[in-house]
Amino acid sequence: MSIGLLSLIILVLAALGYVIGRRKAVGQVEGDIRKLHSLPPFYGRITALLTAVPAFFLIAAWLLAQPLFLENKAISLIDPAELPAGKSAELMMADVRRVAAGLNMLEARGDEVGPLLASPTALKTALNGAGVVLETEPTPSTLAATAALRDAGDTSRLAMTGAALLLALAGLAFGFSRINPEYRARNATEQFAMWLLMTSSLIAVLTTVGIVGSLLFESIHFFRLYPASEFFFSTTWKPQFGGGSSLGILPLLWGTLYVSVIALVVAVPIGLMSAIYLAEYASRSTRAWVKPAIEILAGIPTIVYGLFALITVGPLLRDYFASPLGLGTSSSSVMTAGLVMGIMVIPFVSSLSDDIINAVPQSLRDGSLGLGATPSETIKQVVIPAALPGIVGAVLLAASRAIGETMIVVLGAGAAAQLSMNPFEAMTTVTVKIVSQLTGDTEFASPETLVAFALGLTLFCLTLALNIIALVIVRKYREQYE
Amino acid sequence: MKDQRLETRVDTQTIKIEARKAQVYYGTNHAIIDVDVDIMDKTVTAFIGPSGCGKSTFLRCLNRMNDTIPSCRVEGSITLEGENIYDPRVDPVQLRARIGMVFQKPNPFPKSIYDNVAYGPKIHGLTRNKAELDEVVETCLRKAALWNEVKDRLQSPGTGLSGGQQQRLCIARAIATSPEVLLMDEPCSALDPIATAQVEELIDELRSQFSVVIVTHSMQQAARVSQRTAFFHLGYLVEFGETGQIFTNPKDPRTESYISGRIG
Structure with a gap:
């Protein structure tokens, strides 16, 4: 039974639960709903929730856990003698999975699968026809593993269907049996809602943990193949696909920080000043169209900014600044990417700061104006200090955006990893190199590819540190002023 | 220097602020109608009246x-010592x-206690050096009866004080x-009775140096602290005179109704 159909059945059961739960509650008081603890829909709702939610959780958990258990079994069937040179059983499993998926697809189309399994050549052709391309013909042990995987998959699917339906019915029966006029269905629904909300937030947290975990895992893998001291302290970045690369992160980090700093130098003053204008000086009607106009900047896709950097800003800077000053002849430069990125993050600074400045109580402004301060003195000495924690937050958000930006750097700053002070020279950033390392043609298990995860992890630590600093600043400030 | 100037001016019958036919509009709403008021120097003038009668508007x-x-x-x-304050100059x-x-x-302000008091002197350049500024801060905190409570923590945030202390800080x-004139818009409405008493005592002391105008909802407070009282109703100035006369022998029936609690 497909997941869709199963879900539909569970939903129908839940709807049934709602109807009978509600009817039972109303029936028990002979229609006088004032005698019920809660309004009738609550009795229906709690029955429906008890029917559907546990069953769906079971399905989700089952689907997540299933591959782990099934593949352990299949992998033991692969004969090590048949493995091609340099391929591990784990890599072979990728083929097994694809063959299994291809066979399922053929079967779903109504093709006869039996004869194909007897002849590896025919199987390969048939799978090719279905869009599953195999490098080599499947070996007998691969086929055995495939068969085992598919069998186990079918069994597991059947078991899951049974278990989910059983759980749904049990939930329905349990919910239904609990209904009586004293039953506090309203409070129970409230509890249920709380658990549901809590689970949602837990999923968000666990996803973060999962992402960090996978980064960490692959990074450890990388550091087994490549010395960590070289990675962190070498000043050359020269990946070679034949091996023997130098993968020092320093030039990339330097580029990242350089570009981000230029971006912030552009964005923070402009953003902050426009926020002050909007919040303190602009009339309501001006604000109504200027603010959305600035926010449009945030909606432009970064690739468009990249084009702008490549076609307009880069050549402009080269022709009017870099060449005349003798600072370089490259149209890709840190300055180009930094300027364009700065424009991109202006709305992050201005829009958030504007909201924060607006939130400063009017009584503080009145107090300062009442002492004979001018509006600008008031802003400088009272409004901005009061809004500072929020402004710091806005700036750090902009910084995280700048550090993580890729497209503008690819097109604006080039891809040459180097350590240089000259802002008119091409440089590159961590994110750009992550992309280029993963889109290469090298083997996945080589250090040249795995370095991407170490780079990602470093970047993550960087932004995390930034966030922590922001928190510390904000907290210190709050202690002082609240 | 400041104290000398204040001591020389002892005539309490000088008119400090004079309003003639003052009108205030909020858009099309006529909030203050034909108000004539004389604010005397070194006197506490109280504005009383029901909510929305325009007394705060007029104060502002x-x-x-x-x-x-x-x-x-x-x-x-509206003139301050004969000069129209709404003059473009x-x-x-x-x-x-x-x-x-x-x-x-x-x-x-979200600043230290010291910086709160030093704010005005700093932006107006009233002091020549740090020592003078320190002195001004101390004097003002003493006048506001706050010095003894905060002298050991001048650098801690002003927002950390209690409500009554905060209000006295704002007065300082x-x-x-x-x-020359101190306007107070219901300065005690957010305070408990003890803090209110402190602020009222303070207002009475300030009278020796400034002219004070206070808006209040409490008629007892008006009677306690003021020498002259103005009663506002629906945007009109109904009655204005000696506090004692307003509270014991009001001329206008509306004033009498208000102070005896029948309207308001």
Whole structure:
């Protein structure tokens, strides 16, 4: 039974639960709903929730856990003698999975699968026809593993269907049996809602943990193949696909920080000043169209900014600044990417700061104006200090955006990893190199590819540190002023 | 120097602020109608009246705080020592330094206690060096009866004080610019009775140096602290005179109804 159909059945059961739960509650008081603890829909709702939610959780958990258990079994069937040179059983499993998926697809189309399994050549052709391309013909042990995987998959699917339906019915029966006029269905629904909300937030947290975990895992893998001291302290970045690369992160980090700093130098003053204008000086009607106009900047896709950097800003800077000053002849430069990125993050600074400045109580402004301060003195000495924690937050958000930006750097700053002070020279950033390392043609298990995860992890630590600093600043400030 | 100037002016019958046919409009709403008031020097003048009668609006006209409200328009004449404060040549910023204001809710700046009081003297350049500034801060905090409570923690945030202390801090801040008139918009409405008593005592002491105008909802407070009382009703100034006369022998029946609790 497909997941869709199963879900539909569970939903129908839940709807049934709602109807009978509600009817039972109303029936028990002979229609006088004032005698019920809660309004009738609550009795229906709690029955429906008890029917559907546990069953769906079971399905989700089952689907997540299933591959782990099934593949352990299949992998033991692969004969090590048949493995091609340099391929591990784990890599072979990728083929097994694809063959299994291809066979399922053929079967779903109504093709006869039996004869194909007897002849590896025919199987390969048939799978090719279905869009599953195999490098080599499947070996007998691969086929055995495939068969085992598919069998186990079918069994597991059947078991899951049974278990989910059983759980749904049990939930329905349990919910239904609990209904009586004293039953506090309203409070129970409230509890249920709380658990549901809590689970949602837990999923968000666990996803973060999962992402960090996978980064960490692959990074450890990388550091087994490549010395960590070289990675962190070498000043050359020269990946070679034949091996023997130098993968020092320093030039990339330097580029990242350089570009981000230029971006912030552009964005923070402009953003902050426009926020002050909007919040303190602009009339309501001006604000109504200027603010959305600035926010449009945030909606432009970064690739468009990249084009702008490549076609307009880069050549402009080269022709009017870099060449005349003798600072370089490259149209890709840190300055180009930094300027364009700065424009991109202006709305992050201005829009958030504007909201924060607006939130400063009017009584503080009145107090300062009442002492004979001018509006600008008031802003400088009272409004901005009061809004500072929020402004710091806005700036750090902009910084995280700048550090993580890729497209503008690819097109604006080039891809040459180097350590240089000259802002008119091409440089590159961590994110750009992550992309280029993963889109290469090298083997996945080589250090040249795995370095991407170490780079990602470093970047993550960087932004995390930034966030922590922001928190510390904000907290210190709050202690002082609240 | 400041003290000398204040001591020489002992005639309490000098008119400090004079309003003639003052009108205030919020958009099309005529909020203050034909108000004539004389604020005497070194006197506490109380504005009383039911909510929405315009007493706060009128108070805010006296130092042009209403300029910050775009829809507000003031007509008629309001003069400070004979000079029309709505004259285009008058700088509202300078005017507000001469006519200080204390607000209903304590609004200390997010700064230290010291910086709160030093704010006005700093922006107006009233002191020549740090020592003088220290002295001004101490004097004002003493006048506001706050010095003994905060002298050991001048650098801690002003927002960390209790409500009554915050309000006295705001008063210290207002008198630090050495204004000629101090406007107080319901300064005790957010305070408990003890803090209220302290602030009232303070107002009475301030009378020796400034002219004080206080808006209040409490008639007892008006009777306790003021020498002259103005009763506002629906935008009109109904009655204005000696506090004792207003409370014991009001001429207008509306004043009598209000102070005896029948309207309001």
